[in-house]
Amino acid sequence: MHKGNKILRSFLWVIGIIAFILALFIIYLLRVSKVRPPVVEGNYSELKLQRAQLDSGFYVIRNNWFRKNKAGLYEMYIEGQPFERGVINGKLSEELVKEQESYFTAQIHKMIPSPLYLRFLRYFIGWFNKELPQYVDSEYQQEIYGVSFSASDEFRYIGSNYQRILNYHSAHDIGHALQNMKLVGCTSFGTWGSASEDSTLIIGRNFDFWVGDDFAKNKIIAFVNPSEGYKFASITWAGFVGVVSGMNEKGLTVTINAAKSKIPSGAATPVSLVAREIIQYAKNISEAVAIARSRKMFVSESFLVGSAADNKAVIIEKTPDSIAVYDPNQNEIFCTNHFQSNEFRNSELNVKQIENSASAYRYQRLTQLVRQNGKNSVQKTVNVLRDYKGLDDADIGLGNEKAINQFIAHHAVVFQPQELKMWVSTSPWQLGEFVCYDLKKVFAQQGLKENREICDTALTIPADSFITTETFRRYASIRNKESKLLEEGSLAPDSIIAINPNFYNSYIIVGDYWFKRKEYAKALPYYQQALQKEIATVEERKRIEELIAECQQP
Structure with a gap:
């Protein structure tokens, strides 16, 4: 029992030292990150101006x-x-x-x-x-x-x-x-x-x-x-x-x-x-x-x-x-x-x-x-x-x-x-x-x-x-909200594709929707179709390929 208390005290002592060092670090960050405003000549009379x-x-x-x-x-x-x-x-x-x-x-x-x-x-x-x-x-x-x-x-x-x-x-x-x-x-x-x-x-x-x-x-x-x-x-x-x-x-x-x-x-x-x-x-x-x-x-x-x-x-x-x-x-x-x-x-x-x-x-x-x-x-x-x-x-x-x-x-x-x-x-x-x-x-x-x-x-x-045009109106109505609309159930997955069928990210959004639900068989064809479109960056292409590989795992 005595030995157990000694170990506990040692552990608390180490935790205390770490907390103390962390507190000093935060205080240091707070002090050095403060930026003083510049010195302004005059009496700041400009602040009395009213529009x-x-x-x-x-x-x-x-x-x-x-x-x-x-x-x-x-x-x-x-x-x-x-x-x-x-x-x-x-x-x-x-x-x-x-x-x-x-x-x-x-x-x-x-x-x-x-x-x-x-x-x-x-x-x-x-x-x-x-x-x-x-x-x-x-x-x-x-x-x-x-x-x-x-x-x-x-x-x-x-x-x-x-x-x-x-x-x-x-x-x-x-x-x-x-x-x-x-x-x-x-x-x-x-x-x-x-x-x-x-x-x-x-x-x-x-x-x-x-x-x-x-x-x-x-x-x-x-x-x-x-x-x-x-x-x-x-x-x-x-x-x-x-x-x-x-x-x-x-x-x-x-x-x-x-x-x-x-x-x-x-x-x-x-x-x-x-x-x-x-x-x-x-x-x-x-x-x-x-x-x-x-x-x-x-x-x-x-x-x-x-x-x-x-x-x-x-x-x-x-x-x-x-x-x-x-x-x-x-x-x-x-x-x-x-x-x-x-x-x-x-x-x-x-x-x-x-x-x-x-x-x-x-x-x-x-x-x-x-x-x-x-x-x-x-x-x-x-x-x-x-x-x-x-x-x-x-x-x-x-x-x-x-x-x-x-x-x-x-x-x-x-x-x-x-x-x-x-x-x-x-x-x-x-x-x-x-x-x-x-x-x-x-x-x-x-x-x-x-x-x-x-x-x-x-x-x-x-x-x-x-x-x-109707094409623009439909696109503008969902732009940057596709994932949210899918989650809410106010937009069907295939509607995303229909509105912007040649955009690779439309297929990624729908693929991600099924992937999050672990329905990999449904996600896979969307990721595969995304690869057939004009993808903006190499990084995005690699991400799609990685997701395809995950979907194909037994």
């Missing part, structure tokens, strides 16, 4: 304003010093700042339903980004800090308002590590000279960053007049001051495309803030390259930079360690999710990306469409961005990652830099109207005192007729 509502959904603060247009896009104009801009940005769009964070966190909970893992992820991201402020310019720290005063207190369990809003600017970068979840997979291209109908530069892009349809519905066209640098326009969302697609008053455009990256080992400058610095401070390609070269990033990225001054576009390819500039030396340029420069083309990661992902296929389809269209135009660019077919117009199923239009894009946009015009997509996805903005006219306004349209309605590109 005035001049009409339903139309708000102003001084010359700054915020409204929703008839096409469903939010529009915002902000000016001033960094902290002032951030405060005004947040106050004008306060409801959307809160709503956007709710949508973002809700989608993260869907993708990672384990509370324990989410808690670990919170501490990991906090630790990972503990040095983030060292890599973010003071100007953008202050702007983000200003926005954070309008963030919700509901999510303080994740971190302070400032820390959360700052960390969200790394969301695109973190998406690199989650590419199997199809968070990032963009397409962009440009034509000029003999490749364009009027010889001017035309840039088109799909921003395929998907964290749920709710997150994508509140797009903001932000027109920014900073106290330093150039005026610019950006397609963005509430609470976000980085740039993923934008054009400045000098006709310089920037769009970003994710490339294959190793899992990051530490914080650096978020891609969106590198793009923001380029759009705010560069007037030509050489200045854009110099800015990109000066910043350390923790993921690999392609920046497609178009320049009215140079009447051409190049791709700045940047890794955490190196930089290269890809110039095709012709009048067209294409970009998906792999590198093309001599410096990076044959790197191990890039070769794997080309061989295993949907990037190379999508690149071929993009090239095929642009060249068969002849001399390019804005309308033809929109047509390419809307394309949901495979090579040679093959039906590869709606929503296939190999298609240019995967029905996940946050936005699509077409830039005409010499004219300082841009066309922005409206819902649904790239198939709705493309609304035109003339930056010269927008920035010539001294505020907006009445709730009126600022887009050039005469240049609106009509919606694609595909959205009126």
Whole structure:
């Protein structure tokens, strides 16, 4: 008995030591993961500013304003010093700042339903980004800090308002590590000279960053007049001051495309803030390259930079360690999710990306469409961005990652830099109207005192007729809800196939439905049929083959 008590005491002592070490580790994580806000000069008088509502959904603060247009896009104009801009940005769009964070966190909970893992992820991201402020310019720290005063207190369990809003600017970068979840997979291209109908530069892009349809519905066209640098326009969302697609008053455009990256080992400058610095401070390609070269990033990225001054576009390819500039030396340029420069083309990661992902296929389809269209135009660019077919117009199923239009894009946009015009997509996805903005006219306004349209309605590109078809209606009604509808019994397994018969994932969804019920004989033919379709990635093909093998086990 005495010996048993001694063993028990020893065991409890070991458990106590482990618990103590674990507690110290958690305390350490909590301390090092705290990010202090930047020091703001003055007395924070900007926080006393109040927005005035001049009409339903139309708000102003001084010359700054915020409204929703008839096409469903939010529009915002902000000016001033960094902290002032951030405060005004947040106050004008306060409801959307809160709503956007709710949508973002809700989608993260869907993708990672384990509370324990989410808690670990919170501490990991906090630790990972503990040095983030060292890599973010003071100007953008202050702007983000200003926005954070309008963030919700509901999510303080994740971190302070400032820390959360700052960390969200790394969301695109973190998406690199989650590419199997199809968070990032963009397409962009440009034509000029003999490749364009009027010889001017035309840039088109799909921003395929998907964290749920709710997150994508509140797009903001932000027109920014900073106290330093150039005026610019950006397609963005509430609470976000980085740039993923934008054009400045000098006709310089920037769009970003994710490339294959190793899992990051530490914080650096978020891609969106590198793009923001380029759009705010560069007037030509050489200045854009110099800015990109000066910043350390923790993921690999392609920046497609178009320049009215140079009447051409190049791709700045940047890794955490190196930089290269890809110039095709012709009048067209294409970009998906792999590198093309001599410096990076044959790197191990890039070769794997080309061989295993949907990037190379999508690149071929993009090239095929642009060249068969002849001399390019804005309308033809929109047509390419809307394309949901495979090579040679093959039906590869709606929503296939190999298609240019995967029905996940946050936005699509077409830039005409010499004219300082841009066309922005409206819902649904790239198939709705493309609304035109003339930056010269927008920035010539001294505020907006009445709730009126600022887009050039005469240049609106009509919606694609595909959205009126029964095929699209049926697809849109079940998209991303197939598994849930099956589980609820509100949709029969074969209905999934009938609605999208050429999409390999339709068969996987039905196969998984039977597999979970251990009805392997019913699951097997669906997995086998999936293999006969155009599968997006090598990884997905391997998973199907593994499931087939499991179903065939005696």
